[in-house]
Amino acid sequence: MTTSRRPSLVMTGRYAALVAGALLTTVPFFMMLSTSFKAQTFVLQVPPQLLPSHPTTANYAQAWASTGFAQYFLNSVVVSVCTVAGVLLLGSMMAYAFARFEFPGKKPIFLALIATLMIPGMMLIIPQYLVAKDLHVLDSRVGLVLFYVAGQLAFTTFLVRGFIVTIPRELDEAMLIDGAGPFRVFWSLILPLCRPALATAGIFSFLGAWDEFVWAVTIIDSPEKRTLPIAIALFQGQHATSWGMVFAASVIAVLPVFVVFVVFQRQFVAGVQAGALKG
Incomplete structure (x- = not known):
């Protein structure tokens, strides 16, 4: 008992x-x-x-109608979507190369790539700023996307490569025998089978770009190019006593994240479970 x-x-x-x-x-x-x-x-x-x-609902109407808020929202959408597209495209191609091809320095390069995950982002602000200055992408949405993509490539490559190595090579060889090239194998075989891993990486990339504040506030000066995190910080300063309006603006900023997670929830859970079982 x-x-x-x-x-x-x-x-x-x-x-x-x-x-x-x-x-x-x-x-x-x-x-x-x-x-x-x-x-x-x-x-x-x-x-x-x-x-x-x-x-x-007056707080939502006032928050959305406030100066530049709709433009800030649009800027965040454009930057986040472009970041996800760039990260998934480049990260999956790099993962495919590390998982399927042999080339000089493959292991050291991969280890060096993974080692960058241990570097705190704050330590890279000054070097990134100098590089952005040399590339003439300061105060631009392009500067945000380029460095967001670069900052998330290592994690995406690591995640997707771990998924690709579990795909039997016999499938690749069967397509190669039928006359398909490496790119056709990658596009028609590897990418469809890696949907859970890509969905997981895409969600993390979207969150990273949507919520990022430090780099955005460092290089963006023009009000019309600001993203939502900057807008929320300035909005709170302008309406410090109007907490209903401030929280309404915060809810608007959270909604896209909630929608993305709900839409890709199944793929995200499948990707996490696959990584746990196959890692």
């Missing part, structure tokens, strides 16, 4: 810990969402209400 109760107590403790962790991470988000629907009169109400008694 005692032994049968122990597993149930252990499971109960685990579920309690999971519920506590879920509440700890979701309550701040729901408070932000709730505050975004509150008029300024009810924002600092004590005790705070998780569900506003007089919800309003």
Whole structure:
């Protein structure tokens, strides 16, 4: 009887810990969402209400209509989408080369590439700025995309290569016998089979580009080229007391991330599970 109760107590403790962790991470988000629907009169109400008694969408209308906010949102969309496209294209090609081809210095180059993952991003700000200056991409969206892609290539290459090496080489050889070239094998065989890994890498790349602040605020000076993280920081400074409007702007910034994760959730989970089992 005692032994049968122990597993149930252990499971109960685990579920309690999971519920506590879920509440700890979701309550701040729901408070932000709730505050975004509150008029300024009810924002600092004590005790705070998780569900506003007089919800309003005026904060969203005011936030979206504020100076340049729609342009900042569009800039973030363009930069993030271009970053994902560049990272997935270049990263998958590099992963394919490291997984399927033999060339001089292959192992040292791959190890050096992986070693860059251990370098803190803040240490690269000054060197990156000097390179961007020499390339004449300061104060441009191109400068953001180029360095976002470069910064995420190592992780994407590592992730996708680990997936490609598990694909049987016999499939490659069968296509080569039929007359297909290496690029056709890559495009028609490797990429379709790597969809879970590509989806996982794409989500991480999108999040990295969408939320990045330090590099963007370092090289972007023109107001019309700012991205959402810069806009939110400036928006909070301009409307420090209008917390409903500030949180409404933050919710707008979070929505694309939520949509991307929901749309690619299955591929993301499959990619993570495959990496855990095959790594």
